Amino acid sequence: MTSSLLSTLNRGLRATVRLCTVSQPRIIYKSSLIAGGRWSVRCSSRFTNMTETARGPPAFGKHRKGVLMATGVFGIVAAGVCHLQKAEMATRVKKVEEGDVAERCRNFMAPPVTDVRLLEQRKHEMSSRVEMLIMETQAEFCRALEEVDGGTFRVDRWSRQEGGGGISCVLQDSKVFEKAGVNVSVVYGHLSEEAAKQMRSRGKELKAKDGKLPFIAMGVSSVIHPKNPHIPTVHFNYRYFEVEEADGNKQWWFGGGTDLTPVYINEEDAVLFHSVLRDACDKHNPQYYPDFKKWCDRYFHIRHRSESRGIGGIFFDDLDSPNQEEVFSFVKSCAKTVVPCYLPIVRKHLNDTFTQEEKDWQQIRRGRYVEFNLVYDRGVKFGLATPGSRIESIIMSLPLTARWEYMHEPTKGTREAEMLKVLRNPKEWI
Numbered sequence: 001m002t003s004s005l006l007s008t009l010n011r012g013l014r015a016t017v018r019l020c021t022v023s024q025p026r027i028i029y030k031s032s033l034i035a036g037g038r039w040s041v042r043c044s045s046r047f048t049n050m051t052e053t054a055r056g057p058p059a060f061g062k063h064r065k066g067v068l069m070a071t072g073v074f075g076i077v078a079a080g081v082c083h084l085q086k087a088e089m090a091t092r093v094k095k096v097e098e099g100d101v102a103e104r105c106r107n108f109m110a111p112p113v114t115d116v117r118l119l120e121q122r123k124h125e126m127s128s129r130v131e132m133l134i135m136e137t138q139a140e141f142c143r144a145l146e147e148v149d150g151g152t153f154r155v156d157r158w159s160r161q162e163g164g165g166g167i168s169c170v171l172q173d174s175k176v177f178e179k180a181g182v183n184v185s186v187v188y189g190h191l192s193e194e195a196a197k198q199m200r201s202r203g204k205e206l207k208a209k210d211g212k213l214p215f216i217a218m219g220v221s222s223v224i225h226p227k228n229p230h231i232p233t234v235h236f237n238y239r240y241f242e243v244e245e246a247d248g249n250k251q252w253w254f255g256g257g258t259d260l261t262p263v264y265i266n267e268e269d270a271v272l273f274h275s276v277l278r279d280a281c282d283k284h285n286p287q288y289y290p291d292f293k294k295w296c297d298r299y300f301h302i303r304h305r306s307e308s309r310g311i312g313g314i315f316f317d318d319l320d321s322p323n324q325e326e327v328f329s330f331v332k333s334c335a336k337t338v339v340p341c342y343l344p345i346v347r348k349h350l351n352d353t354f355t356q357e358e359k360d361w362q363q364i365r366r367g368r369y370v371e372f373n374l375v376y377d378r379g380v381k382f383g384l385a386t387p388g389s390r391i392e393s394i395i396m397s398l399p400l401t402a403r404w405e406y407m408h409e410p411t412k413g414t415r416e417a418e419m420l421k422v423l424r425n426p427k428e429w430i
Helices: 002-006 011-019 073-093 101-105 116-121 126-149 193-200 267-282 288-299 324-335 343-348 356-375 378-385 391-397 415-424
Strands: 023-033 039-049 154-159 164-172 177-190 214-226 233-244 250-261 312-319
Touching: 101 116, 101 126, 116 126, 126 164, 126 177, 126 214, 126 233, 126 324, 126 343, 164 391, 177 391, 214 391, 233 324, 250 267, 250 288, 250 324, 267 288, 267 312, 267 324, 267 343, 288 312, 312 324, 378 391
Parallel strands: none
Antiparallel strands: 023 039, 154 164, 164 177, 177 214, 214 233, 233 250, 250 312
């Protein structure tokens, strides 16, 4: 993954990366099932020096510690490369065979929704493989956020009477993040008429038997709302859906995406974010990024405001070609980007100062976020239409605080007005 991302940078950037000094903690997590059925996680850290030809004091951005890089657009993209290297190193600390389900489960935030023995028995089925992927994605992202924040996620395990359940991890009112949620759900049963109607409206021809449509739906979804208005909100969701029709045939499809919602425009952040996503897409199909970027801009559009929710990313739904294996591989690549496309941006702005006026603007933009999620978001609407859904997990995406001001319009020439201009006219960042 790292080599393919490096290939997107120019020759000068490669030289910059070779000269950078990276001295960062490598976190090793060990977990075990202890008495009472609780999942115990222990971690240790040590610094791994990756100096090549130059040494210098660690720095990240103007006022921060982290990675010594050249400033500018190429510098922050290179920071993403170094974080990607770090993530891959952590993965190699304890290499686990793909088929060893029980061993892989030990690194999760909690035991998976499906019984480990059943996952082992069905480890070659797509539903089991996707469940393992979303559990791993949840754990990797939560631990990366804990490392930068210093707080600890609250882990709630919940069950659904109609079938299945989930694991909600929430970090609330902590040092860096006002509200950070990373939720996994694996639910099954029969589609409600309202949910089936929503799917048919998207062109799905679902043939029910005696009015029933057995289904299984699973996914990992996260929304991160930082306290500092200079750290953007990020959202990602990757999901799998399978429905059995009257004749026994199964329809399946994947959906998902990752998008960024800054309060203030920072072009370097936008370039890093979109570059990492484009790299993941290009490994599978060079047309994916431009197509899914446009889809994202269309989807996250607040129609009643005539503005976008943020600066986009990628979004796709109902993806079922060219074949199941290739689509799963693509979704897996996307899931692996959630740390390197976001954590360098968080670290860059950790110590940025802000005014009360900037905080007020953040609250107004969060109000727009709430409007989109409650009015248009497909996942929220599906969850609310599914019997037995856990409302707390569905509403997890909403910020802890938000604000609505009557007829608010930023003053011309301000950074707030610049942000609004971009939201009303989505642009190409790379």
